[in-house]
Each structure stands twice: as C-alpha cells, then as structure tokens.
Amino acid sequence: MKQIKCPTCGRITETETPHPGITCPNCSRALVGENAKISNVCFFCKQELRPNETAIFCPACGVEYHADCWLDNDGCGTEGCEYQDCLAPMELPAASTVSASSPANAQVSQSSVTQSAEAALEKTMKDEISDGEDDYFVIKSMPTAQDEVQTQKNEDALIEEKMAKIRKRAEMPEQKKLSLQDFLNWKDTPRDTKYDFDGPWLKDPYLFQKAKNYAIFLVGGAFGGAVLGVSFILVFLILKYIFLHSMLSFNFMVFLFIAGILLGMAAAVYFAYRTMATLIDN
Structure with missing residues (x-):
C-alpha cells in the first residue's frame, strides 16, 4: 500500500x-x-x-x-x-x-x-x-558512582560467602577425650567425631569410629555367616543323601556351620574396608 x-x-x-x-x-x-x-x-x-x-x-x-x-x-x-x-x-x-x-x-x-x-x-x-x-542503540541510564559502589559490595559479599563455605569444608572437627559416657552412647556418636587417644599406636583420631564400624559389620557378618553355614549343611546333606545314601556326621556339620560364620565375617570386614560410606577415611 x-x-x-x-x-x-x-x-x-x-x-x-x-x-x-x-x-x-x-x-x-x-x-x-x-x-x-x-x-x-x-x-x-x-x-x-x-x-x-x-x-x-x-x-x-x-x-x-x-x-x-x-x-x-x-x-x-x-x-x-x-x-x-x-x-x-x-x-x-x-x-x-x-x-x-x-x-x-x-x-x-x-x-x-x-x-x-x-x-x-x-x-x-x-x-x-x-x-x-x-538499528538504534538506546541508552536507558548511565551507572552512577553509588551504583558502582553497591555493585562492588555485592561482589565482595558473594566472594566472602564462597570463601566461608570453603573454610567450613576445610575445618576439622574439634578433638575431645574419649569418655565412658561416649563409649556407652556409641550409637549416638556422630560419624565425624574425633577423639584424642594416648599412645603412639593410637594416633588415629577416628580409631573409635572405625572400631565401632568394624564391630557392627562383624556382628552382621557373623549373623549372615550363620545363615550361610546352615545353607552349607543342608546342601551337603542333600548331595550326600542323593549320591551316597548316607547322612553327615555331627562334626562335619559343625565344621560347615563354623566355616559359614567365618566366611560371613571375612566378607563383612572386606566390605567395611572397601566401602567409603561406612568409614571416616581410608
């Protein structure tokens, strides 16, 4: 038009x-x-x-x-x-x-x-x-000195906040003496609690936490090993009855039961050592 x-x-x-x-x-x-x-x-x-x-x-x-x-x-x-x-x-x-x-x-x-x-x-x-x-450039407003100062303050605050987070991650938990109450309340002890043990071979501040974790895994491994031992006994009973038409001796059944428990505990210790989530550090 x-x-x-x-x-x-x-x-x-x-x-x-x-x-x-x-x-x-x-x-x-x-x-x-x-x-x-x-x-x-x-x-x-x-x-x-x-x-x-x-x-x-x-x-x-x-x-x-x-x-x-x-x-x-x-x-x-x-x-x-x-x-x-x-x-x-x-x-x-x-x-x-x-x-x-x-x-x-x-x-x-x-x-x-x-x-x-x-x-x-x-x-x-x-x-x-x-x-x-x-095709045109429109300048809405020019920054003033006050705006520049405020912008600098905001940037400094952001940097300080990031540095505070970094320092918090780098800080180690406070060490304290292991007491009887702590030992009795081992279930409620935080994972990252450090203890200052005496003696040259007790320099690891996480020794109590590691011992607690290993003990829990050993108990669980023993229970699982008992189930495994019973399974061994049943399997060998069935196999011997099918092929030899006889029963297992009592001593051999005890051996299978103990072997299952030991295998379960060994597997638990290995799993506790390899699993980072259950240990404080390597």
Whole structure:
C-alpha cells in the first residue's frame, strides 16, 4: 500500500497503485494530478519511496517527493515550477477538483501545505523508527558512582560467602577425650567425631569410629555367616543323601556351620574396608 498525503486537509490516503484522478475522501482535493509523474522515486533525494513512507505530489507539476524532502527543499525542486522555493502561496477553490488543466493554476495556502508536510514528515519519521528499532542503540541510564559502589559490595559479599563455605569444608572437627559416657552412647556418636587417644599406636583420631564400624559389620557378618553355614549343611546333606545314601556326621556339620560364620565375617570386614560410606577415611 502507498500512502499519499492531502496537501490541503492533511489526511493520509492509502492506495495500491497511485494513478491520476485519485481524490481525498475528506476534502475531495486531487491527491494525484492528471500530469503527475508517478515514479516511486523522490525527485529531491533520488531515493525510492518505501510503502511506509508518505508521498507528496507537487500541486503544479506533479513531481513526487518524500514529505521531509519537500520541506528540506522548501517546496518543489523543478526548475521554473511556480512552487519552486515556495510552499503553495494560495488556497485552492473550496469546491474545485484538480484536473488536467487546473494543477498548473490551482494554488493552496502556504500554511496548509506547510502543516500537511510537517505532519507527513512526523509520521514518516515515526514509521522509520518503528521499522528499524533494531538499528538504534538506546541508552536507558548511565551507572552512577553509588551504583558502582553497591555493585562492588555485592561482589565482595558473594566472594566472602564462597570463601566461608570453603573454610567450613576445610575445618576439622574439634578433638575431645574419649569418655565412658561416649563409649556407652556409641550409637549416638556422630560419624565425624574425633577423639584424642594416648599412645603412639593410637594416633588415629577416628580409631573409635572405625572400631565401632568394624564391630557392627562383624556382628552382621557373623549373623549372615550363620545363615550361610546352615545353607552349607543342608546342601551337603542333600548331595550326600542323593549320591551316597548316607547322612553327615555331627562334626562335619559343625565344621560347615563354623566355616559359614567365618566366611560371613571375612566378607563383612572386606566390605567395611572397601566401602567409603561406612568409614571416616581410608
């Protein structure tokens, strides 16, 4: 769609294809005269008139302009045109329509054309800015000294918070003497509690915790080994009865039961040693 500005009332009319004889629907003035030179190129800047730009046709010679070029050129730029360097000195007759013979003689008031051209220029500038918003840099606000100080404080606070977390992870638990109450309350003792034992071979501060963990695993391994020993006895009983048609001796059953317990306890110790979750450290 092409936009054409009425030089009299200032109304903008949109049309698919500009052609001579188009009139303003508001004041019935001719928007494009019979002698109009429709080229879609501004006579002043020699640039193409885009669809979002408003065109103005000279009321006399019919040359096409940008609205801002019409103002910059102080009217028509055609040599010898009566609107050259003068924006429409007189007003068109109220009821007349621009025809093939009237454009050269018809005139509009200077103030009307000036106001119309200024309005067209303003609309053109708004359209260009809205179409090319990505091409402009908009500075919302400049940071003040107070903003910079506050930003620095926030960064320092964040760094201090991170350093505090690092120091907390690096700090070792407080050591204390092993007491009888601690030994009796071994179930409630935190895993990371350190004890200061006496003696050259008791320098490991986690010795009590390790002993507690190993004891728990040994008890569990013994129970599991007992179940394993009973399973051995049943399996050997069935196999000997099937192949040899005889029963196991009591001593051999005791041996199988003890062997199951020892295997369970050995597996528990190995599992306790290999599992990091059950030990304080390696």
